Amino acid sequence: MERMIARIGWWLFALAALYTLVGTIGNRIASHSYIIPLTLEPGHSAQVNVLRLHPDYVDLELWHAYAQGQERPELGRYSHEERAQGYYVDDPGQPVILQVSTSTESVVYEAGPRTGRGAHTISRGMRPQAPDDDPKLFGGPTQPAPATLPRGRSTVTFSVLQVGPALRGERVELHLEPPLGVKSTSASYQWLWIFFFWPVIVAGLALWALGLAYMSWHVRDLPPRIPRSKPGRQEKPGVGR
Template sequence: MWAHHVATKAIVVPLLLEVGQSVEIPIFRLRPSVPQLELWFERGQAPRPELGEWSSNMEAEDGRALFFDAPGSRVLLRVRTSSSVEILEALPVGGQGADILTRGLVRFVDDGDAHRFSWPDAAAPNSLPRGHSRLSVSVLDVGDAIRGERIELCLQSAMGFKVSDPGYAWLWIFFFWPVLVVLLLLAGLPLVLLSRSTRFGSGGDAPAQD
């Protein structure tokens, strides 16, 4: 259960979208893994076209890149681990909750086309080592429409209900920990009753001695 808790714990830290701003994230990983990051913006009441729209141009996609007609305001981040340095850029809004809009991050390719994004790279190196480490994230560039906004940076967990990093599959069953607890109780109750029965059944009067 402890390993499952560690593997499924996401880390969320505040980030100010100003060039030069940075955050340090302490991390603990059971196995080496790839850092998966996303930006959380306040949803608000009014539409937020400055965050882009997840409407890809299928005709332009070539299997190596994604193309969006409305990519949203630019966000570039430098992400540094103990073994690598990557430049990431924010995709258009790809998810939403009751109060937030989320933008994923992918590797930045300086090709001069603001509508073209690299595919999320599943084969990226495991730059987060096993055990304790730190992730340093700094803002390199941000569009005028969202400059100065306070958002949240989320480091996704190594394991989710649907998708997990390699080596974590054996922990998946612990999503159903209440069922496991019930099974343990059902198995333990007869043992407790048997133990009590044996203890009290072995009692009695000691034989009389001459």
């Protein structure tokens, strides 16, 4: 019985280790952010090959460089007012309009005001351009759906359509955000979230393996079980054939 328990334990351990390996690889693929260098000049374009485990949509951020003490007012200011048509931004910044093309569709994206600031970069979120001709109005029911990415590998092309004069010719980074993150995750990728903590899982597997190794060493020293033989039929004394 002890040997059978040890064998079952090793089989379960092998399945858990394989699941952890597959999940960790899937986590790395799904959480990878693609960074595309782009020159903000009408007519310029860039391409990137994207791998997705499940269908996803194109989520973009534009990253501008800035020096210490530089304000860069041309990138806008994130101050808005909620309205029925969407949200109205006081200062959206100078326009950056891109055409995002996949193998199946083409969607026009526009940059909003600054949404984040790092040590040397300022980020601006990008979203599909609504057909309202109002550069200060974002979101709302008229905003088109974002471009979609199919399962597997696909090529995405980013073409510059329009740039404000203060930004023309600037070299920026376009970030294609992943569907899996520590703070936000698409529904199809939720099962991969736990593998951000793969070192903890591997430590648990290592302890499990040590326990199984001790059990296997212990049962090895047990004497083999000898099957009991059934007693033969005995003849009654004094009874002849």
